[in-house]
Amino acid sequence: MSGQSLSIGEVAERTGLSVHALRFYEREGLLVGPVRRTSGGRRRYSSFDVDWLLICVKLRESGMPLADLKQFAALVRQGPGxxxxxxxxxxxxxxxxxxxxxxxxxxxxxxxxxxxxxxxxxxxxxxxxxxxxxx
Structure with missing residues (x-):
């Protein structure tokens, strides 16, 4: 999947999240990077995005509060340190x-x-x- 650009539907299929949930994750700041968009405004995800979302899915499935997941994502976005x-x-x-x-x-x-x-x-x-x- 390296270097591959995936549609929101493809990411939904790979992560088990609905398209609605993916939009929610983006809106709530749960992704560590901005989702790229095509010239037509369609979301395009990277393999890194999918890997991150799979971690998020497991953290949520195991009961991590949304606030903690948001904080974790914010810390990762900030980078090292x-x-x-x-x-x-x-x-x-x-x-x-x-x-x-x-x-x-x-x-x-x-x-x-x-x-x-x-x-x-x-x-x-x-x-x-x-x-x-x-x-």
Whole structure:
């Protein structure tokens, strides 16, 4: 994709973002560079834009607040010299994701236990009355 110029539709397809979302990302300052335009005003994206957007998608999917993503993009746009601030943002987000994963693992443990209870009772033919509110 190096040196390639992509339309908004092609970028939407590669990133999984809608055309509307891509316009929103641009409007909100989430891109690190200006989106180039053709003489007719159509957006043209670079491979760098796509790579950046793929990172943004993962950060948002993992729950990074929009304000933090905006701040991260602004820091990257500023260039070298603020790497410690970028690291702080990413580290904070990583800790938040780790906590979410831990909470989900606890949920999965409870669910697996409950699945086991039901499977065992059904296998023995004794499932009637499990959590029966009428009993």
């Amino acid at each position: 603020n790497e410690a601030e970028r690291l702080r943002l990413l580290d904070t987000h990583q800790r938040r994701v780790d906590a979410q994963i831990e909470a989900l693992e606890e949920c999965r443990t409870v669910i697996a236990w409950k699945v086991g209870v039901y499977a065992e009772h059904l296998a023995r033919g004794e499932a009637g009355g499990l959590w029966d509110p009428t009993a």
